[in-house]
Amino acid sequence: MSEVLLHAEQIDKNFGVTHAVDHVTLDFYKGEIHALIGENGSGKSTFTSCLTGIYHKDSGTFTLNGKEVNAKNQVDGNYQGVAVIVQEIGTLSGLSVAENIFLGKEDEFTKFGVKNTNAMNKKAQELLDSYGFNYIKATDLIDNYNFEDRKLIEIVKATHFKPQILVVDETTTALGEKGRIELFKVMKQTRDDGRCVIFISHDLDEVIEQSDNISVLRDGVFIGTVKSDDVNTDDLKKLMVGREMSNNYYRTDYNERVSDEVVLKGEHLTVPDEIDDFSIELHKGEIIGIGGLSECGMHEVGKALFGASYDRQGSVTLADGTKINDIKTAIDHSIAYASKDRDNESLVINDTIQDNICLPSLEDIKKNHILHAKDEKAFAEKFAKQMSTKMEGVHQFMSALSGGNKQKVVLARWIGKDSDIIILDSPTRGIDVKVKADIYQMMDTMRKNGKSIIMISEEISELLGMADRIIIMKDGRQSGEFKRSEDLKDTDLIANMV
Secondary structure, three states: OOOEEEEEEEEEEEEOOEEEEEEEEEEEEOOEEEEEEOOOOOOHHHHHHHHHOOOOOOEEEEEEOOEEEOOOOHHHHHHOOEEEEOOOOOOOOOOEHHHHHOOOOHHHHEEOOEEOHHHHHHHHHHHHHHOOOOOOOOOOEHHHOOHHHHHHHHHHHHHOOOOOEEEEEOHHHHOOHHHHHHHHHHHHHHHHOOOEEEEEOOOHHHHHHHOOEEEEEEOOEEEEEEEHHHOOHHHHHHHHHOOOOOOOOOOOOOOOOOOOOEEEEEEEEEEOOOEEEEEEEEEOOOEEEEEOOOOOOHHHHHHHHOOOOOOOEEEEEEOOOOEOOOHHHHHHOOEEEEOOOHHHHHOOOOOEHHHHHHHHHHHHHOEOOEOOHHHHHHHHHHHHHHOOOOOOOOOOEHHHOOHHHHHHHHHHHHHHHOOOEEEEEOOOOOOOHHHHHHHHHHHHHHHHOOOEEEEEOOOHHHHHHHOOEEEEEEOOEEEEEEEOOOOOOHHHHHHHHO
16 A cells, blocks of 8 residues: 555534534555545535645644644745645736745745845746647736636646646536646646645546545534545435435427517627627526637626626616616526626625625615614525525624535525526536435426526536527537437537536
């Protein structure tokens, strides 16, 4: 057996009454990609956050190459040999690409108190070029780049100094095919160099394919470790939830007639460099799936339909003739939108669960034009519990929640608003199999109750399993359209994506 590189001994972390990590002892080996899996809130990210300096553990020790690691923050963690690529945005707006790559390490380019910006930019560009990201310019503001490109920059930031332990925390959910290929290259290079990758993902097929060993956490407790070659996805699901799980969580109906009533119409939608003359009609009680490769423009469609694209051309019109040109009009006319970029576009991350759920429904909660605190709390508790959000209470801040529980709050907000048209961009990104089933059931119930849904997704199985109609995009335009059918195959969709 390979030599132990990192030993975690009795790691414990609490958030109030919530025991997020419960005395976990675990070994990670040299030359290994070690997956860490579990349901949302199982403690995966909390465990690795204690290692990398995002959180401070309550007790226990991490020992790396015989030396204790006790990182005060992420930069300190880097100097001690550990790095993390997080699920959400991990770069800072307002700084250049180079400044983000070398954040906290500016001393490397400082002499006699003066920073040599040119040297830093040159080194950052050399690194970007070496990773094959030469189209990204070190001197550009980070804000000039989209969500996926910022994740690629984070890969460079976290790995250029060759950390002994690289934590990849749900990063693949933020990347398209190109980005995933690049990330997997970095992971395998890390392993082949005799270092270790701790890989967190809810995509169990991906976990089995990319990892050597898999450890399972459940409710903060270590359940066990298995070899990737010895298990299938059903085995992992059972370990995660403690019981057998059915794969039949998609819709089972076919050939159902969709209403002729059009509730929303987008005509000739164009956003420079994103969408080119895209049109769509959404019917009452219909789920439209929009898919394609990550850079195809589909994510911008959701923003455009919600009135959130400031430079949008074309029109979005409701059945009563209302034009949707801004977010307020969309919300006032019963349209909901959940962005792929949860932390920056769907949530107020430094506010409470209660405030996030109540925000779009404040006028509805008021009684005689007065907003009562007890009514806000009752409203938030009702819909947080309906989504089975794992929390201390609705007073808890969003920043303390796992990615999956943040997504539950996003959905709870719009269920509470009872919107008639729901635009969901990557609704199950970073969500475990059990919660996925709940979300799919919720969508099916909404459809049957006459709600209309646009689901934007990079998961082909999700499109095939849930949509009445699937629109495939390529280079900002529609490249294919398919009706729901048992005979429809993933290859039919892929042929129109590439």
